[in-house]
Amino acid sequence: MVDRIADFTQDLPSRRVSPIGQSSEAGRIADEFLAAPPEQGAALSMLMERVDRAADLAVESGSAGMLAAIPGGGLYSSALAEFYSRALNRFGGFASSAPGLTAMEDGVLRWIAQDVCGMPVGSAGVLTTGGSSANLSAVLAARRSRLGENIERGCVYVTAQAHHSVAKAARIAGIRNANIRVVPHTGDLRMDVPAAEAAVQQDRRAGLHPFLLVGTAGTTNTGAIDPLRQVGELARREELWFHVDAAYGGFFRLTRRGRGLMSGIESADSITLDPHKSLFLPFGTGALVVRDPARLAAAYADPDDLGVDGRPYLQDVRPYWRLPDYSGLSPELSREVRGLRLWLPLHLHGVAAFREALDEKLDLAARLHERLCDLPGLEVSAPPTLSIVTFRVRPADASETAQAAADKATRALLDRINADGRVLIHSTTIEGRQAIRICILTHRTHADLVERAVEIMTAAL
Ligand SMILES: *Cc1c(COP(=O)(O)O)cnc(C)c1O
Numbered sequence: 001m002v003d004r005i006a007d008f009t010q011d012l013p014s015r016r017v018s019p020i021g022q023s024s025e026a027g028r029i030a031d032e033f034l035a036a037p038p039e040q041g042a043a044l045s046m047l048m049e050r051v052d053r054a055a056d057l058a059v060e061s062g063s064a065g066m067l068a069a070i071p072g073g074g075l076y077s078s079a080l081a082e083f084y085s086r087a088l089n090r091f092g093g094f095a096s097s098a099p100g101l102t103a104m105e106d107g108v109l110r111w112i113a114q115d116v117c118g119m120p121v122g123s124a125g126v127l128t129t130g131g132s133s134a135n136l137s138a139v140l141a142a143r144r145s146r147l148g149e150n151i152e153r154g155c156v157y158v159t160a161q162a163h164h165s166v167a168k169a170a171r172i173a174g175i176r177n178a179n180i181r182v183v184p185h186t187g188d189l190r191m192d193v194p195a196a197e198a199a200v201q202q203d204r205r206a207g208l209h210p211f212l213l214v215g216t217a218g219t220t221n222t223g224a225i226d227p228l229r230q231v232g233e234l235a236r237r238e239e240l241w242f243h244v245d246a247a248y249g250g251f252f253r254l255t256r257r258g259r260g261l262m263s264g265i266e267s268a269d270s271i272t273l274d275p276h277k278s279l280f281l282p283f284g285t286g287a288l289v290v291r292d293p294a295r296l297a298a299a300y301a302d303p304d305d306l307g308v309d310g311r312p313y314l315q316d317v318r319p320y321w322r323l324p325d326y327s328g329l330s331p332e333l334s335r336e337v338r339g340l341r342l343w344l345p346l347h348l349h350g351v352a353a354f355r356e357a358l359d360e361k362l363d364l365a366a367r368l369h370e371r372l373c374d375l376p377g378l379e380v381s382a383p384p385t386l387s388i389v390t391f392r393v394r395p396a397d398a399s400e401t402a403q404a405a406a407d408k409a410t411r412a413l414l415d416r417i418n419a420d421g422r423v424l425i426h427s428t429t430i431e432g433r434q435a436i437r438i439c440i441l442t443h444r445t446h447a448d449l450v451e452r453a454v455e456i457m458t459a460a461l
């Protein structure tokens with residue numbers, strides 16, 4: 001299996017990004033895999049052939065040409081670390097059951113909280129399965145900290161550019177849909193802070209209980225970064241929990257440019273980052289870091305010690321030194337040790353390798369933006385903040401008819417670009433208009449791919 005993985009990894013940069021399969025083939029493969037397991041086992045090689053056919057019938061998320069959604073690099077060293085970690089199969093829910101490995105995980109989280117995000121000493125967090133579950137934990141911590149059990153009047157503030165997982169988290173946390181406020185953004189798609197302030201004050205006057213303000217550091221749509229310093233100051237003035245969703249953008253803080261762009265993030269109460277995005281890890285790793293880990297623990301604790309948590313069989317488990325028990329910082333009990341998948345790549349390649357790769361992505365996006373501005377007939381958005389570039393077919397004039405025609409032409413252009421198969425690009429909607437959105441984020445995407453993408457787009461025009 002390791003040989004197969006090595007071959008796959010070697011071929012990956014040149015693999016076609018969109019699946020080649022016909023829909024009839026997809027149906028057949030799906031039927032095959034829906035069947036129940038047989039009574040008697042079969043040969044590994046035959047089974048792996050089948051697995052590979054299914055794997056080929058998928059978007060190649062880590063290919064150089066993957067420019068849709070937020071690409072997932074799938075760093076090989078992290079996959080190997082995970083393989084090793086799974087084989088060791090240590091229990092990661094309590095520090096006492098694997099103290100060294102818990103310290104490894106805590107060390108990585110302290111680095112993310114303190115070194116990457118600039119939060120104070122004492123801040124740390126938990127590795128989650130992704131940004132959505134990190135956002136959920138943040139909302140739960142904010143709710144417990146600011147509302148206790150009186151959640152009926154609790155209000156959350158986001159912009160329309162915030163990731164949908166934030167509103168989803170608020171709903172899961174029992175916040176009424178009517179109390180999830182979408183505050184206006186300015187023309188550059190960043191939070192309009194005075195408008196947010198007005199909304200908070202209006203809700204307070206109406207007897208509601210504003211408790212959570214969410215800023216985004218790198219929106220999924222365009223990479224815009226909310227004015228975090230002002231958002232944080234508003235949160236402090238109004239005694240709101242300040243959460244920053246930096247799932248996509250957070251690790252750009254490793255670069256000098258990213259550090260400047262995200263200044264103010266360090267004043268957050270909690271921050272979501274996604275190592276499976278901007279640290280190029282395989283899918284399944286998010287992170288939530290918090291200023292005060294006790295607040296996160298409180299979200300999951302039984303405040304009245306009712307004794308209803310029914311765990312007498314855990315009575316021998318003791319806290320271990322000052323290491324966190326991750327089962328107390330998340331809804332999970334049994335869980336794998338998650339730290340090695342981050343610790344090994346960071347120590348093996350060094351932080352500078354990640355910083356350079358992220359700097360390269362910023363350069364590539366700027367380069368792509370420049371090249372697109374040279375192409376005729378396109379309306380290209382402002383230079384990218386991070387590594388997302390958006391553009392559309394230029395409308396003939398400002399009339400609604402011309403705008404609608406440009407929307408249609410934009411979608412048709414995208415279909416022609418994707419028909420080539422070497423790149424995969426998705427569309428989006430920006431302020432109600434269709435746009436083509438390119439996100440550069442795999443560690444395999446380099447300058448040659450950007451040139452190839454420009455060639456493909458030029459031919460498709
Ligand atoms: C991707 C993303 C999320 C969701 O993270 P998952 O890891 O996909 O669950 C949340 N917020 C932002 C800004 C994102 O880009």
